[in-house]
Amino acid sequence: MLTPALTSPDGTAKFLHTLGDGLSVESVLIPFSKRHSVCLSSQVGCAMACTFCHTGLMGLKRHLSSQEITQQYIDVKNWHLTHAPERLPPTVVFMGQGEPLHNFDALKSSIQWLTDHTGGNIGPRMITVSTAGYVPGLQRFAELGGVNLALSLHSPFDEERSQLIPLNKRWNVAEVFKVIDAIPRRRRQYINCEYLLMKGVNHSERHADALRELLGPRQAMVNLIPFNPFPGAPWQRPSEDEIETFMQQLVARRLRVFRRTTKGEEIMAACGQLNTGVRS
Numbered sequence: 001m002l003t004p005a006l007t008s009p010d011g012t013a014k015f016l017h018t019l020g021d022g023l024s025v026e027s028v029l030i031p032f033s034k035r036h037s038v039c040l041s042s043q044v045g046c047a048m049a050c051t052f053c054h055t056g057l058m059g060l061k062r063h064l065s066s067q068e069i070t071q072q073y074i075d076v077k078n079w080h081l082t083h084a085p086e087r088l089p090p091t092v093v094f095m096g097q098g099e100p101l102h103n104f105d106a107l108k109s110s111i112q113w114l115t116d117h118t119g120g121n122i123g124p125r126m127i128t129v130s131t132a133g134y135v136p137g138l139q140r141f142a143e144l145g146g147v148n149l150a151l152s153l154h155s156p157f158d159e160e161r162s163q164l165i166p167l168n169k170r171w172n173v174a175e176v177f178k179v180i181d182a183i184p185r186r187r188r189q190y191i192n193c194e195y196l197l198m199k200g201v202n203h204s205e206r207h208a209d210a211l212r213e214l215l216g217p218r219q220a221m222v223n224l225i226p227f228n229p230f231p232g233a234p235w236q237r238p239s240e241d242e243i244e245t246f247m248q249q250l251v252a253r254r255l256r257v258f259r260r261t262t263k264g265e266e267i268m269a270a271c272g273q274l275n276t277g278v279r280s
């Protein structure tokens with residue numbers, strides 16, 4: 001049985017999966033009070049080169065096959081079962097290495113297996129797919145059978161977002177939301193907008209106003225995530241006061257806001273920290 005490569009004091013466990021060709025990817029099991037979550041990788045490295053992301057430094061080495069994606073889930077679930085047999089199987093977030101929608105067909109097959117009663121047997125509501133805004137994949141999102149969508153937003157302003165997510169130069173905020181708005185959603189199924197807070201960059205009143213304008217009319221949730229540092233990162237995490245102030249500014253503008261707890265930071269397993277080989 002695969003055992004975690006590292007575990008952190010908060011219970012987060014990071015797994016290293018070696019692939020048939022010797023490359024490797026990481027997955028992370030994150031403990032929550034009711035149900036654990038497993039964060040899966042969809043590619044070795046990533047082509048999107050987001051400047052806040054350790055994986056983005058690797059470049060894209062290759063896509064994972066659907067079997068390589070589902071095997072991560074099986075490995076982590078087996079370990080989880082032996083350590084917490086009373087718990088429900090973990091929910092799934094595709095927020096590990098890679099842009100999942102850039103590897104759409106393998107992602108789709110892996111979700112079909114995860115939701116099949118002969119496979120992972122978990123409901124589509126228990127699965128979240130995160131994207132930096134890869135429009136060809138968003139245009140096919142409905143094929144994924146009702147899973148949740150998370151958009152890495154990080155700024156409502158195109159010029160600034162393009163510095164964080166180069167993909168924004170190809171498909172800007174308005175174009176991405178035009179496609180997202182056309183995706184069928186269940187009642188009370190939110191568009192999750194991931195918002196990484198970087199000190200002095202994206203947490204002013206101006207940002208709060210623009211987020212209100214962008215997300216106010218939509219059924220959206222803002223997930224605030226304090227930046228998780230990694231070696232060579234050009235950004236810093238804001239202070240607790242700054243994070244709280246920005247959160248209150250969003251709440252005052254009647255946006256739905258959730259502050260994501262940072263887990264696994266000590267073992268480089270938190271959001272944006274995964275890396276199995278920096279590009280030389």
Ligand code: SF4
Nearest residue numbers: 046048050053056098
């Ligand atoms: S944030 Fe996601 S899409 Fe961007 S470089 Fe990292 S893994 Fe790729």
